[in-house]
Amino acid sequence: MKKTTTNKNFIIGFCMVLAVLVFALAGLVFAPFDPEEMDAASKLASPSFKHLFGCDNFGRDILSRVQQGTRMTLLIGLGSTAIGAVIGTILGAVMGYFGGLLDEGLMRVIDVLFAIPSILLALIFISLFGTGTFNVILALGFAIVPSFAKMVRTEFMKQREMDYVKAAKLMGAGRGRILFVHILPNVMPTLLNCVLISLNNAVLAEAGMSFLGIGVQPPQASLGRMLSEAQGHLQTAPFYTIFPGLVMIIMLLGFGLMSEGGGLKDAFRRKS
Amino acid sequence: MLSVENLKIEFYDHSLPETAVDDVTFTMGEGEILGIVGESGSGKSLTALSIAGLLNRGDITKSGDIVFNGLNLLHCKRSELRKLQGKDIAMIFQEPMTCLNPVKKIGWQVEEALRVHGEKDKIKLKEEAIKALTDAGLEDAERIYASFPHQLSGGQRQRVMIAAAMISKPKLLIADEPTTALDVTVQAQVIELLRRINREKKTSILFISHDLSLVRQLCQRVLVMKDGKIVEQGEAEDIFANPQEEYTKELIMAIPVVKKPD
Amino acid sequence: MAKYMLKKILMLVLTLLAVSFVVFAAFSILPGDPALQKLGTEATPEKLEAMREQMGLNDPFMVRYGKWLLGMLTFDFGKSYSYSMSVTDLIGDKIFINFTMSSLALVIVCAVSIPLGIYTAKRVGGVVDKIFIVINQLFMSVPPFLLGLLLTFVFGLTFRLFTPGGYIDYHDNFIGFVGYLICPAIAIALPKCAMCIRLLKANILEEAKKDYARTAYSRGNSTTSMLYRHILQNAIMPTITFIGMVVADMIASGIIIEQVFGIPGLGRSLLSAISTRDYPVVMAIVMLIAAGIVIISTVTDLIYAWVDPRVRVTGDEE
Numbered sequence: 001m002k003k004t005t006t007n008k009n010f011i012i013g014f015c016m017v018l019a020v021l022v023f024a025l026a027g028l029v030f031a032p033f034d035p036e037e038m039d040a041a042s043k044l045a046s047p048s049f050k051h052l053f054g055c056d057n058f059g060r061d062i063l064s065r066v067q068q069g070t071r072m073t074l075l076i077g078l079g080s081t082a083i084g085a086v087i088g089t090i091l092g093a094v095m096g097y098f099g100g101l102l103d104e105g106l107m108r109v110i111d112v113l114f115a116i117p118s119i120l121l122a123l124i125f126i127s128l129f130g131t132g133t134f135n136v137i138l139a140l141g142f143a144i145v146p147s148f149a150k151m152v153r154t155e156f157m158k159q160r161e162m163d164y165v166k167a168a169k170l171m172g173a174g175r176g177r178i179l180f181v182h183i184l185p186n187v188m189p190t191l192l193n194c195v196l197i198s199l200n201n202a203v204l205a206e207a208g209m210s211f212l213g214i215g216v217q218p219p220q221a222s223l224g225r226m227l228s229e230a231q232g233h234l235q236t237a238p239f240y241t242i243f244p245g246l247v248m249i250i251m252l253l254g255f256g257l258m259s260e261g262g263g264l265k266d267a268f269r270r271k272s
Numbered sequence: 273m274l275s276v277e278n279l280k281i282e283f284y285d286h287s288l289p290e291t292a293v294d295d296v297t298f299t300m301g302e303g304e305i306l307g308i309v310g311e312s313g314s315g316k317s318l319t320a321l322s323i324a325g326l327l328n329r330g331d332i333t334k335s336g337d338i339v340f341n342g343l344n345l346l347h348c349k350r351s352e353l354r355k356l357q358g359k360d361i362a363m364i365f366q367e368p369m370t371c372l373n374p375v376k377k378i379g380w381q382v383e384e385a386l387r388v389h390g391e392k393d394k395i396k397l398k399e400e401a402i403k404a405l406t407d408a409g410l411e412d413a414e415r416i417y418a419s420f421p422h423q424l425s426g427g428q429r430q431r432v433m434i435a436a437a438m439i440s441k442p443k444l445l446i447a448d449e450p451t452t453a454l455d456v457t458v459q460a461q462v463i464e465l466l467r468r469i470n471r472e473k474k475t476s477i478l479f480i481s482h483d484l485s486l487v488r489q490l491c492q493r494v495l496v497m498k499d500g501k502i503v504e505q506g507e508a509e510d511i512f513a514n515p516q517e518e519y520t521k522e523l524i525m526a527i528p529v530v531k532k533p534d
Numbered sequence: 535m536a537k538y539m540l541k542k543i544l545m546l547v548l549t550l551l552a553v554s555f556v557v558f559a560a561f562s563i564l565p566g567d568p569a570l571q572k573l574g575t576e577a578t579p580e581k582l583e584a585m586r587e588q589m590g591l592n593d594p595f596m597v598r599y600g601k602w603l604l605g606m607l608t609f610d611f612g613k614s615y616s617y618s619m620s621v622t623d624l625i626g627d628k629i630f631i632n633f634t635m636s637s638l639a640l641v642i643v644c645a646v647s648i649p650l651g652i653y654t655a656k657r658v659g660g661v662v663d664k665i666f667i668v669i670n671q672l673f674m675s676v677p678p679f680l681l682g683l684l685l686t687f688v689f690g691l692t693f694r695l696f697t698p699g700g701y702i703d704y705h706d707n708f709i710g711f712v713g714y715l716i717c718p719a720i721a722i723a724l725p726k727c728a729m730c731i732r733l734l735k736a737n738i739l740e741e742a743k744k745d746y747a748r749t750a751y752s753r754g755n756s757t758t759s760m761l762y763r764h765i766l767q768n769a770i771m772p773t774i775t776f777i778g779m780v781v782a783d784m785i786a787s788g789i790i791i792e793q794v795f796g797i798p799g800l801g802r803s804l805l806s807a808i809s810t811r812d813y814p815v816v817m818a819i820v821m822l823i824a825a826g827i828v829i830i831s832t833v834t835d836l837i838y839a840w841v842d843p844r845v846r847v848t849g850d851e852e
Contacts, residue, residue: 325751326748326752356754357753358752358753358754358755362753363752365749367745371748372749373746373764373768374746374768374843374844375767375768375771375841376764385753420844420847422847433749
């Protein structure tokens with residue numbers, strides 16, 4: 001019974017993420033307005049047939065901006081997760097498999113970095129290298145590395161003791177081959193789950209950073225940026241907060257449901 | 273004292289019910305040691321658990337009767353059953369490592385059966401607990417009373433379990449594979465302890481085991497179970513000397529030859 | 535236990551040392567000359583050199599690090615580049631704001647999630663449990679700042695229980711100060727409450743399946759006495775560790791929440807210091823937050839040890 005509920009959660013979450021993705025990508029083909037086009041006449045206009053989500057304080061169409069912002073948020077999320085996952089997996093694999101002094105030393109560093117919340121790490125990074133979309137991706141990617149490496153390390157430590165690894169060693173497989181050809185496919189389910197959790201965190205952190213004004217820079221839109229701009233108009237134009245907020249919640253809920261309780265592990269196993 | 277009639281236990285974890293115990297009927301007298309043998313999955317532990325009133329999962333149905341001193345345990349209220357549990361019927365389990373609560377002191381756990389059934393006097397509780405621990409063959413009872421489970425060895429823990437079970441002087445002690453997790457010398461000591469309890473306190477013991485040689489050492493009467501059914505029952509000596517069923521013969525054949533202590 | 539405590543405290547000191555080194559090294563390799571930045575357009579080579587000497591920039595790296603480290607031990611974090619005052623004077627007042635906000639959030643997390651975790655575990659599969667599964671999942675997915683905006687809208691603008699942006703300083707009115715921080719604390723705490731409820735419930739249900747729970751039933755315990763006398767103490771232990779991590783997260787999300795509610799705390803100072811490249815301030819705040827987090831994680835470890843006799847009595851972890 002438990003299996004079916006996690007699987008159901010995974011499907012619901014997947015549909016939510018897919019819906020957000022379709023919504024965001026649709027803007028490339030069909031956006032009602034240019035997201036950066038200002039129209040002084042319709043400043044903070046309420047939702048209407050012309051502007052389904054209303055207009056912001058510069059008279060820009062919120063629907064178009066939410067679409068653009070979602071793409072930006074997803075891009076940053078995916079980009080930073082990719083960076084964090086690649087570096088984290090390599091580090092974690094090497095640490096977990098070889099162990100010893102190298103592992104011990106790196107683990108201390110990771111523990112220290114782990115003690116600092118990822119948003120603070122990203123803030124330090126930004127304060128060192130400056131703002132901008134690319135730096136945000138790097139910063140968040142960097143912030144993901146410690147937790148990712150830690151999770152992968154545990155998994156590789158477990159696999160190291162397995163019989164198939166010993167067999168591969170006896171057959172004379174090289175270290176790199178054992179790590180990435182033999183073990184990696186076996187840790188895929190866990191890895192994918194880590195990716196989902198990291199995506200969730202990256203989207204959350206990007207939103208937070210853009211909300212603070214140190215993420216995506218104007219005139220580009222991102223969901224966090226929009227929410228921060230909307231804050232001043234909360235009373236007069238609540239819809240300005242509601243729509244970007246709603247999209248963000250649906251996206252995060254989707255990721256949450258997909259990664260929840262190893263739902264992905266389940267869905268993945270069933271497939272193979 | 274205890275009679276089990278047509279006990280049937282079914283699982284409903286899939287759509288089709290699966291019968292784990294089927295039409296089990298037997299009786300036990302006062303002061304008797306009855307053994308149930310069978311391999312794992314034969315339903316012996318489920319039978320024991322249902323007598324102790326510990327089989328209350330939603331996906332299990334039980335039918336038949338279990339009558340203990342005039343009370344039908346299968347069909348009485350939970351509150352009535354609870355009055356017996358720990359007082360008249362006590363149970364010890366296979367894994368002494370995990371059967372004790374890791375964060376509570378031994379003394380507290382040994383006293384528990386008395387406390388649950390109304391004893392409040394702390395001094396008296398401690399006295400009884402120390403006595404029970406000493407009776408269970410633990411020499412350093414004061415120290416063990418103040419210890420935590422992780423500070424004791426497996427054998428000590430099983431003795432603690434026995435002390436906790438015997439503290440309220442139950443009429444029936446159910447022992448579910450109590451020696452399986454212990455090494456051989458400790459095993460023999462625990463069997464000896466059970467025998468002494470039976471002799472001195474007149475406690476009836478229902479001894480569940482997969483190990484025929486242990487059952488032979490301890491029990492007067494034996495039930496042999498296979499696939500949820502009783503395939504053979506009788507006096508221990510008769511069964512060993514003259515097994516009727518093929519399955520029993522196989523079980524006896526499987527015992528490594530040990531000289532029987534006289 | 536004493537040995538265990540000593541070990542943990544030693545680890546705490548070492549971790550803080552490592553963090554301080556990483557932070558100092560990171561901000562030292564930066565391109566750009568703080569002396570030049572401070573002098574701005576008035577810079578002449580002579581003035582620049584004098585300023586460098588005065589700021590101690592000509593010392594070797596380890597000497598500068600040592601000075602900075604020793605300074606921190608006496609709560610001297612150096613001088614702000616942007617303002618001609620010491621970092622301590624600049625941010626000293628603000629620590630209390632963040633401390634109060636995080637403590638309030640912690641109280642909310644404990645007060646809400648422990649009873650609800652127990653309740654939903656007791657009535658697992660019931661209507662309340664099912665409702666909470668949905669609510670928890672929802673709250674875990676809402677970023678705190680969005681929750682902050684929602685709370686501002688509902689309690690600030692609709693019910694007018696507080697004035698959005700109308701922060702009250704604790705020097706003026708302590709009760710008002712705490713009252714104003716309640717909403718931000720709720721915004722930080724709710725997602726964590728959701729996680730804690732779920733974790734505690736899962737732990738209780740898992741412990742209830744263990745052998746010792748069966749033993750307790752065999753002694754005639756009722757489900758209730760079973761839960762409170764046996765299971766809870768075991769189930770709460772992983773929750774303690776988790777709450778320690780949660781506090782760290784809450785301190786971090788406090789930085790963002792400050793902006794939503796217009797609270798002049800450490801987060802705001804950090805942001806303005808980042809934008810003006812006022813590195814001594816950035817370093818000081820990062821160190822303070824890191825210290826707070828590391829201290830909390832040590833405290834949780836010690837509480838854990840105190841609750842778990844396996845660590846308390848023998849002094850080693852499992």
